[in-house]
Amino acid sequence: MYNIKSVSKMLEMPAVTIRAWERRYHVVTPVRSESGHRLYTDQDIEDLRWLKVQTEEKGINISQAVKMLEKMREERRRLPVSETQMPVMSDNLEELRSDLYRALLQLDAGRANAVLDLGFSMFHYEEMFHGVMAPILCRIGDEWERGEVSVAQEHFSSNLLSQRFYQFFRVFPVDPALPKALAFCPAKEEHQIGLLLFLLFLRKKGMDVIHLGPNTPQLGVREIIRNHGVKVVAVSLTDPAQCEETERMLGELKAEFPKIKLVLGGQGFAQVSAPWRPLVLDGNREAWETWYAADVQTMKRG
Known part of the structure; x- marks a missing residue:
């Protein structure tokens, strides 16, 4: 004591x-x-x-931090004692990734959340998202496509880690002077980890973002742009086979909403047609910062 x-x-x-x-x-x-x-x-x-x-x-206000702490405590109270013990490890991202990866493949929610809680207490949240959670989701997604992990393991991992992203989206305040954004993956695209990282970046900047997630039909997108004052549309694509169909969708959106600002990301756009190439962002935060300063801040000043 x-x-x-x-x-x-x-x-x-x-x-x-x-x-x-x-x-x-x-x-x-x-x-x-x-x-x-x-x-x-x-x-x-x-x-x-x-x-x-x-x-x-991490810049989180004390009221929100206390709510997060209470949720962690409640999760620990619902678990057996053996599962609530915090894992013993060094301040090493690779070790954290390995421990979390094992817990996810074992479908062990208690252990996975304990590892995440410890990680967020040791590292900045951006390190956790970019250095731990995103690489694990990409790895498990690749292994699922190769048949090395099951559908259940992939869905469990994706759902559990996505919940952590959504928890942080609510933390950052919205700047009403910034343009409203819409973020989604087009129809037949199921992988959204890159989109979640970019969405977190936009929310940290103070942008109000409508997130539709994976496999979004075009009709719903057009209605939201028309009815909710959307000025920026972020589209993520990982499957190159869907690029041609996505280009047609983007062309229709641009024809109907000529003033909309499009931003594209993901390896699915690696071979996109020449007119769309200037809109494709690399997957690093430096490129995102450059894009934000050149495009979004200009819209705010305008």
Whole structure:
């Protein structure tokens, strides 16, 4: 057990902040010594450290971070003790990827969520999404296409990791001065990991994004653009066999909405026709930043 002075020193947090979080958000419930002083457990310290990382390093407000912590606690309470133990590993992304990959293929939601919780407490969320979750989803998707993992394993992994993306989409505030975007994968395209990463980038910038996900029919897209003031449309494609059909869809969209700004991503556009090539973005954040500064910020100023 530790007194508040010791906890403040260990976490490099002002004691007044610890008391404020305790009083306002009930993030910890220290016991009292015989003399009335607060005493904190190891778990209290770990929870406070996790909140500190979320608020100081990841820019999440304390109210949202507390909600995330409560959800993690609830998940742990529903699991057997053996599954709630946090995995022991070094601060190494490769080890984290390996541990998470094994848990997903074993369909072990408790273990997978525990690994993710630990990872988000150790690394910036962008490192987790780009360095851990995206590579695993790509690997499992490739292995599914080769028949090395089952449909159940692929669906389980995709659903569990996608839920983590969606949790973060709600964290970032929307800037109403920015144009509204629409993001989707065209019909017959089921893989959306690249789209989720790009969507996270747009949400971090403050853009309001309507996310339709994989296998989206063209008719629904046109209705949304027409009825919801969409100015930017992001399309992700991984299957080159669908490129020609997607080009026809893009041409029809551009003909009906000539002022719409299209942005394309994914290996499915590697051999896209010449008129569409300037709209294809590389899958790195530097290219995304350049595109955003040149196109979206110009629309905001306009």
